[in-house]
Amino acid sequence: MRTLGEYIRLYFIIEAQYIKARMQYRADFIISSIGMLFTSLATLGVFWVILQSVPDVAGWSLMEMVFIYAFYMIAISPMQILFDHIWQLRFHVQEGTFLKYYFRPLNMMFYYMSEMFDLKGLIQLVMGIALLIYSSIQLQVDWTILKFVLLLITLFSAALVQIAIIVAASCAAFWVVESYPVLGLAWKLREFAPYPMSIFDGAFRFTFTFLIPIGFVAFYPSQLFLRPEEVHWFVYLSPIIGVGLFSLAYWIWAKGVNSYTGTGS
Amino acid sequence: MSLIHIENLNKHFKVLNRREGLSGAFRDLFSGNYKTVEAVSGISFDIEAGEIVGYIGPNGAGKSTTIKMMTGILQPTSGVIEVNGLVPYYNRIRQAQTMGVVFGQRTQLWWDLPVIESFKILREIYKVDEKIFNQQMEMFNDLVGLKALHMQQVRTLSLGQRMLCDIAASFLHNPKVVFLDEPTIGLDISVKAKIRSLIKKLNTEHKTTIILTTHDLGDVEALCTRIIIIDKGKILYDGDIKKVNALFGAYRTLKLQVDNFNESTLQVLQEKMTSHFGTDKNFTVSQTEEFWTDITFDQALTPLSDVLNFVMKNFSVLDVRIVEISMENVVQKVYDGALG
Numbered sequence: 375m376r377t378l379g380e381y382i383r384l385y386f387i388i389e390a391q392y393i394k395a396r397m398q399y400r401a402d403f404i405i406s407s408i409g410m411l412f413t414s415l416a417t418l419g420v421f422w423v424i425l426q427s428v429p430d431v432a433g434w435s436l437m438e439m440v441f442i443y444a445f446y447m448i449a450i451s452p453m454q455i456l457f458d459h460i461w462q463l464r465f466h467v468q469e470g471t472f473l474k475y476y477f478r479p480l481n482m483m484f485y486y487m488s489e490m491f492d493l494k495g496l497i498q499l500v501m502g503i504a505l506l507i508y509s510s511i512q513l514q515v516d517w518t519i520l521k522f523v524l525l526l527i528t529l530f531s532a533a534l535v536q537i538a539i540i541v542a543a544s545c546a547a548f549w550v551v552e553s554y555p556v557l558g559l560a561w562k563l564r565e566f567a568p569y570p571m572s573i574f575d576g577a578f579r580f581t582f583t584f585l586i587p588i589g590f591v592a593f594y595p596s597q598l599f600l601r602p603e604e605v606h607w608f609v610y611l612s613p614i615i616g617v618g619l620f621s622l623a624y625w626i627w628a629k630g631v632n633s634y635t636g637t638g639s
Numbered sequence: 640m641s642l643i644h645i646e647n648l649n650k651h652f653k654v655l656n657r658r659e660g661l662s663g664a665f666r667d668l669f670s671g672n673y674k675t676v677e678a679v680s681g682i683s684f685d686i687e688a689g690e691i692v693g694y695i696g697p698n699g700a701g702k703s704t705t706i707k708m709m710t711g712i713l714q715p716t717s718g719v720i721e722v723n724g725l726v727p728y729y730n731r732i733r734q735a736q737t738m739g740v741v742f743g744q745r746t747q748l749w750w751d752l753p754v755i756e757s758f759k760i761l762r763e764i765y766k767v768d769e770k771i772f773n774q775q776m777e778m779f780n781d782l783v784g785l786k787a788l789h790m791q792q793v794r795t796l797s798l799g800q801r802m803l804c805d806i807a808a809s810f811l812h813n814p815k816v817v818f819l820d821e822p823t824i825g826l827d828i829s830v831k832a833k834i835r836s837l838i839k840k841l842n843t844e845h846k847t848t849i850i851l852t853t854h855d856l857g858d859v860e861a862l863c864t865r866i867i868i869i870d871k872g873k874i875l876y877d878g879d880i881k882k883v884n885a886l887f888g889a890y891r892t893l894k895l896q897v898d899n900f901n902e903s904t905l906q907v908l909q910e911k912m913t914s915h916f917g918t919d920k921n922f923t924v925s926q927t928e929e930f931w932t933d934i935t936f937d938q939a940l941t942p943l944s945d946v947l948n949f950v951m952k953n954f955s956v957l958d959v960r961i962v963e964i965s966m967e968n969v970v971q972k973v974y975d976g977a978l979g
Contacts, residue, residue: 387763388749395751395792474747476712478764479735489749635652635713636703 381484389491396493407494414447414501417568432572438600439568441509446568446592447502449532455495457537459487464547464554473636482631483624515599528595531616535590536564538619541627548630560586567591583608590615640724641685642816642848643709648718650679650704678704680872681718688815689846691838693863693880695853697967701872702852706818709850710740723815736765739809739817739847743824746801747808748793754804755789758811765812772811779807782840783833799830803837810841816848817841823858835861854966860884868973875973887964887972889939893946895932896958904932908954915949916941923968931960935968 376384396403418440425436434442463486466472475486510517543560546553567588571579582589594609656672679701686692696702707713708720711727711734720727727734741747748757762772779785783803793801802822809817819838823831839862842849851862859866859880866883868876876883897904909924912934916922923935936946943961950956 384763388760391749391752391756391760395749471745473707473712473742474740474745476710476731477735477738477740477747479732480764481732632714636707 376480381481384480385484385488388488392489392491393493396491403493407497410494410497411501414498418443432570434570437509437512439570440505441513441515441600442570442592442596443568444502444505444509445529445532445596447498448506449529449591449595450536450564450567451495451499451502452533453537453540454498455492457487457540458492458495459490460540460544461557462490463544464557467547467634468551470636472634476631483627510599513600521599524598528598528612531612532591532595534616534620535587535612536567538616538623539563539586539588541620542623545623545626545630548634563588564591567593569593587615587619642688642723643684643686643850644719644721645685645705645709646683646719648679648682648705648708648720649677649716650701650708650713651716652676652678677872679708679715682869682872682874684867684874684877686848686850688848689842690865691842691849691851691863693851693853693859693866694869695856695859695866695966696869696875697970700870700970702869703820704872705869706820706850706852710738710818711735736812737815739812739814741802741805741809741817741819741822743821744798744802746793746805748801748804750794751792753790753792754785754796757793757804758808761808761811767812771813775811775813778844782837783807799826799833802826802830802834806834806837806841810845810847813845814847816850819849819851819853821853822851823853823855831855831857838862856887856963856966856969868970870970870974875970883969887969889937890935890964890968891938891943892962892964892968893934893936893943893950894960894962895934895950895954895956896930897932898955898957900930900932908932908934911953912946912949916945923971925968927965927967935964 421431421436421439421443424431425439431439463472466475475482478485515521539560540557543557544553546556550556563582563586566574566582571582571589571593574582579589583594590609590612594606595612597605597609652675653673654676656674658666682701682705694702694705704713708715709722709727711729711731714728722734723737725734748754749760752760758772758776761767762769767775776785785804785807788796788800788804791800793804796804806819806822809819822838823834826834835858838849838851841847842862849862851858853859863880865878866876866880867874868883897908905924905926909922912922912924920940921937923933925933925935927933934946934950947959
């Protein structure tokens, strides 16, 4: 068996090569990065437009919304950067090319995901960090070492939640031929993540909190820094939710991998 | 102890009995109407270290299913399977360290990377010692001139070049056993020959066991000492290639396009041939593609020129091709008792 350290080393070796190869398609990289930039700016634009006509969104100001959105951008980056290959899973499964991932002495999820690295996700990550700094200055968030550690923990948990939802949804490909709707829905749902959960009514809020907990991708953890006095008890469970959900998603993946029979050759 | 031990191995798949049409598709959603397909049923064999075994059979015979069980992808329904003393399905990662696999035309190298970088990544994955790595790369270069391809991106290689690289890569970590699935499919004769000689040399270099599945009897002839023929999930023949070669080596299939082809053509042809040449000459007349009539015969018994002459004289022939006996014909002949 390999240690975590060996896996990380191997990951860097593969990705260094991969990035080098991608750099040959500079135009592709630049255009998709610009696209990413504008998508993020457009969402921020929507916030700004909304808050031009109403004074606040369920009691949350523009700058607070920016903070939540920045948190969201950082939290979904690991999924975009490290798990980008998940989008191809259904093609590999259908065409039988998924078989090759069984033949190396590696953890299969690791080997599979290591084949892609989404560079433009780094742009999003950097933007997210910049916006988080900017908004917390504007909001005069009082950063202490403890709070900073809390930020790292909650970001890590939030990233796990997002990864788990997408991985679990993509695993539908192992059992269903037309599996895209499942993944498409899971991907669409993340768009609700950067909004205050209080704008959703009962059923939706319950779903986003307890069933498909996208509330834990940005809104709930952000509350800890913006309005600690309003935080619900379950928000403190977010590390457990993150690790638990990821374990569940990994279990589903392992089930799928073990039941896969491939196509005839 | 043998390297691969398989005893009474079975793999059954449950498949939904599908109904026709849209309404059938809807009803299938809630159907529990499954049938069992016996992809592999009750096969047994042992393979020793250093052997090259041809594992052959027609499409859907159960070849891939067996290979998938040997490589740990599929769990057998029942029976014993041990590779290198381990059960593959439960020891996938450990097993993979001592195996090499090349699956048809699907490359396992990194598509966007130069060939040499793929090999370097493989060195890390299999923890191949620097010194051994260099030795192996030297050997690959001696065998097929791999250095010339080092800096080329995998995506820019021709199919033949890619196959050479893929096969070399599967031997990089000195595996105990390598599975080669259709290594020469879609390649022209000269590249086929190159690949065959590479496989042969790699086998002798480190006494690596090789399991070769193929449709091409030429591959088997050039490489294997032992052949296992499988059809409908069962082993038809397991033994020396010489016996099979002696039987089929001289067989040829004459493909004809006959003018005014109709339903009775096959029968008429068969009857005329038999009455002219006698009943003991093993002629088989069949049809495998539209408009083409196949006559399979043994050159050792009847010279090709005689057959050709006879056909030309008695039929108005539009087009002719001569091919080596196909896998399907071999299997049919084995069924008919050719290997006794």
